[in-house]
Amino acid sequence: MKKEFKIRANEFKGPINLSLTINSGQTSQPSWIKKDGYFRELISVDGKPCLIKITQKGDNPENPLEVMAQSINDLKVDAIKGQIMEIFGLNHDLDKLYDFLRNDPKLEPTINFCKGLRLFKAHDIFECLISSISSANCSILRWNRSIRDIKRKWGDEYKFSREPFYTFPSPQILATLPEHDLEEMQRCEDDLPENFVFDNNLQACGVGYRAKYIINASRMVQDEINLEKLGKMKYDKAFNTILQIPGVGPKVADCILLYGYGFGEAFPVDLWIKRIICKLYFDGEDIPVPKIRSFGIERFGEYAGYVQLYLFHYARKSGLLERLKP
DNA sequence: TTCCAGGTAGTCG
């Protein structure tokens, strides 16, 4: 099945800048690969794998999104479109957000730097959980590579043209993986060649000490925490529930709630957001991270997630981030 | 070579 369609400006509220949204380094999903002018990713529509190619021509954030979809199943255009609206935050009313930002002199300048930047939602909640855990890592490049490796080694392969795409493996699969080389070796009873390379384990994907977290988190998702139910909880309850998962602290929890479930009131505070908030709102005073989080949640309310996204991108582009380096 | 970043979990008082 192949479908092509457009999503026009009258179908979303306010501007969208597709490449900015995809490339703004929002955590919880490796960025979509651009090839032949189209961003590509294998997503799931009604539980069925579907390859999406999406582009926005020109640099006007009112321009329509052009979509090509391919699947071995017969999927309805409406279902695919609905999923894309969800992933790219097209249901968010950005004009209303900008009214909110204009009311705060510290936030007003972010608008021009971020026109059309939207929250980019994860397309798979379990993948979001695991990649958020591995994103507690110093380099986006590194955890991106880890997630890619995990998908290639243990996900299901789908080929629509020459290059293959992979789903993210299930909790059942990840829960039983060997943590590192040694464990993989110990599980092998057969005689292996002298120079056999043990790379069928989690640590071989470069996740470091997070391998243990990933395995235990997968076990927990299998038999203790229902990821579906989390999205239906109130934000506070969901936050406290998800904190019980190994490898999930306050920052990672907020990333999952924001990017995985779309809780706009989540305010993930990493080192950089902390520095930015201290500089803008506390005259450079060193405020502990938990205080920054409650400050953000109280002050920015339902827009906290967007404020975090806009502040970070603004700081990066305006040179503020560079000046905040210790 | 050694050092360091990044958030979480663990330990200590």
Add this chain to the structure above:
DNA sequence: CGACTACCTGGA
């Protein structure tokens, strides 16, 4: 509670 450090990996 707050302050501290170990954890891994790869880049400086």
